[in-house]
Amino acid sequence: METTEKIVEAYVRYVRHWATIPNVRCDGQQEIDLIAVDPTSGKHYHIETSVSVSQGFSKLTAKTFDPELRKQRVHQASMRRTLGFFVDHKFGTKAVKDKLAKYGFSESDNHKIIVTWGWTEDAKTAAKIAGIELWDFREIIRDIASEIRDARSYFTDDTLRTINLYVQATEGAARSIRTASNPQEFGRRAPARVIDNQKNSAPFWVYRNSVVRRARLHRAACTYCNDGAGMHRVGSRYNDEWRPFASERDAKAFLASTGYDDAKNCGVCMGPR
Structure with a gap:
């Protein structure tokens, strides 16, 4: 395999x-x-x-x-x-x-x-x-990372454990760099990086993939969203759609309207649904 x-x-x-x-x-x-x-x-x-x-x-x-x-x-x-x-x-x-x-x-x-x-x-x-x-x-890969990023349980599955270790190591390295540059930030989780995109700026975004029938609600600052540019910062080149919303309520209403079984909040920036 x-x-x-x-x-x-x-x-x-x-x-x-x-x-x-x-x-x-x-x-x-x-x-x-x-x-x-x-x-x-x-x-x-x-x-x-x-x-x-x-x-x-x-x-x-x-x-x-x-x-x-x-x-x-x-x-x-x-x-x-x-x-x-x-x-x-x-x-x-x-x-x-x-x-x-x-x-x-x-x-x-x-x-x-x-x-x-x-x-x-x-x-x-x-x-x-x-x-x-x-x-x-x-x-x-992104969805797995999003699901296990904050998990504290021990994964017996070698694949999940490897991805979890990579996510934790990446997070740890980023925190070390931030701490070295600004000791006052030690112990505080810095906000995710946001791409400067005033044209599409909105506090909440919903990613919708009609092919696999999956949708996620993100905050604009989430590393998986980046103000609607996505993790790869290429807009909708690989993704079906990113939709901006002025309020969390409107974003959640659209999320529910997709009718997808796999439609929920981003586990990284929004917490559980």
Whole structure:
């Protein structure tokens, strides 16, 4: 099981609170990365993870998938980054469908998800038509960090513990730098950095991702918000939407209006819902 797959499973279990079964073997030497079931709704999810940070192959594309080109070493990487590869090879084979049926999946209850490092607009459109959800791996990391940032419990899961240690170490390093530059700040948690963006300035923001049906209410100063610029400070390049609100009440009203099961306050800047 690759590290990225472990992180995705940790996200699904800890953040989404779904039951999971990883690495399900099928006939014909095929394997399903992750099966998940939402105990609340009873919905079944088939999740495949393909993450690459290579500049040329990081994004999922809508280019035509050619099984013959996939056999050629020079084209293998590009073919595996096409939506068609997942439709034909990961979700569409008889071996995979037969195995999923044994776990209670059906034609009407088989929610397909691809976790990847970004995607092209064409791939997003094609995935929607094919009934496939796209999850951005970077968003998953951020959501895990947000959920466990203030947790004080001991994580026995190696993946969660590693991310938790990284978050705590990063926070500690930042506090050390602030303390060294201003000893009076010792023991006080400094506010998150805010990007100077007067055009979009507002005290509260709601991040909404219609693809994964997730929404979060943030304060403008939150490191995950940065006045609507997001953690990566690139506006809505990777995110569906950031909406500004003049009051917390209006922001919460919009949060509730999304109708998403996964809609809540940011665990870092707002506290629990």
